[in-house]
Amino acid sequence: MTQQDRRTALASLAGVGLLVAGCAKHDADGAKNAGDNEDAVTANEDLMREHGVLRRILIVYREVAPKLVANAGAVDAAAIAAATTLFQSFGERYHEQMLEEQHIFPIVRKAGGEAAGLIDALLTQHARGREITAYVLDRTKSGRVGTGDAQPLARTLTAFARMYEPHAAREDTIIFPAFKKAVGPKGYDELGDQFEDIERRTFGGDGFDMAIDKVGDIERRLGLADLSAFTAPAVA
Numbered sequence: 436m437t438q439q440d441r442r443t444a445l446a447s448l449a450g451v452g453l454l455v456a457g458c459a460k461h462d463a464d465g466a467k468n469a470g471d472n473e474d475a476v477t478a479n480e481d482l483m484r485e486h487g488v489l490r491r492i493l494i495v496y497r498e499v500a501p502k503l504v505a506n507a508g509a510v511d512a513a514a515i516a517a518a519t520t521l522f523q524s525f526g527e528r529y530h531e532q533m534l535e536e537q538h539i540f541p542i543v544r545k546a547g548g549e550a551a552g553l554i555d556a557l558l559t560q561h562a563r564g565r566e567i568t569a570y571v572l573d574r575t576k577s578g579r580v581g582t583g584d585a586q587p588l589a590r591t592l593t594a595f596a597r598m599y600e601p602h603a604a605r606e607d608t609i610i611f612p613a614f615k616k617a618v619g620p621k622g623y624d625e626l627g628d629q630f631e632d633i634e635r636r637t638f639g640g641d642g643f644d645m646a647i648d649k650v651g652d653i654e655r656r657l658g659l660a661d662l663s664a665f666t667a668p669a670v671a
């Protein structure tokens with residue numbers, strides 16, 4: 436190594452050292468800020484993890500549909516009713532009505548553009564979803580699914596999942612980013628806090644934690660709790 440090379444190498448190391456020191460300070464600041472409120476989630480993170488709970492209910496719907504057709508008597512209808520009741524309280528009355536319809540959609544509609552053009556379809560799907568929820572609860576409330584109800588119930592559960600998957604995916608990728616952009620950083624933080632307050636008032640605590648516990652219990656009752664069971668088979 437020539438003297439010039441050594442000087443260059445030392446200068447690089449010094450640069451790395453400064454970078455590392457800078458990163459360490461940044462991490463410490465971040466940790467300190469995060470430590471102020473460890474459980475704080477931003478508005479969109481909150482909305483998207485709520486979709487995660489709802490998606491797990493859609494998976495329940497899709498998985499039980501063929502089982503209903505094959506042998507309705509062997510399916511725990513009370514567990515389906517529990518899944519639908521959770522979708523109604525956490526998905527429809529809280530996530531859709533209190534957050535999206537009262538706060539997100541009016542802001543996005545006013546901002547215009549591609550996202551605003553989706554609002555009418557999203558509202559139609561909320562309304563159709565509520566009709567389907569009422570129907571599913573009616574057909575499962577006795578704790579068993581009648582033989583004549585198995586086919587139409589399975590079809591309806593599948594149609595609901597087919598509708599709500601693109602619904603939530605459009606909200607995650609188009610509506611929520613448009614909402615964040617429209618309200619600006621300060622409004623975004625304030626609305627995030629407001630959403631947390633609504634959640635605590637509605638559920639008397641952390642609604643997300645409660646919903647996760649419930650959906651986990653429903654998955655266990657229906658034999659859907661093992662993530663590995665969903666791994667695709669090897670390609671033949």
Ligand SMILES: [Fe+2]
Binds near residue numbers: 531535561602606
């Ligand atoms: Fe929605």
Ligand SMILES: [Fe+2]
Binds near residue numbers: 486531603606
């Ligand atoms: Fe949503």
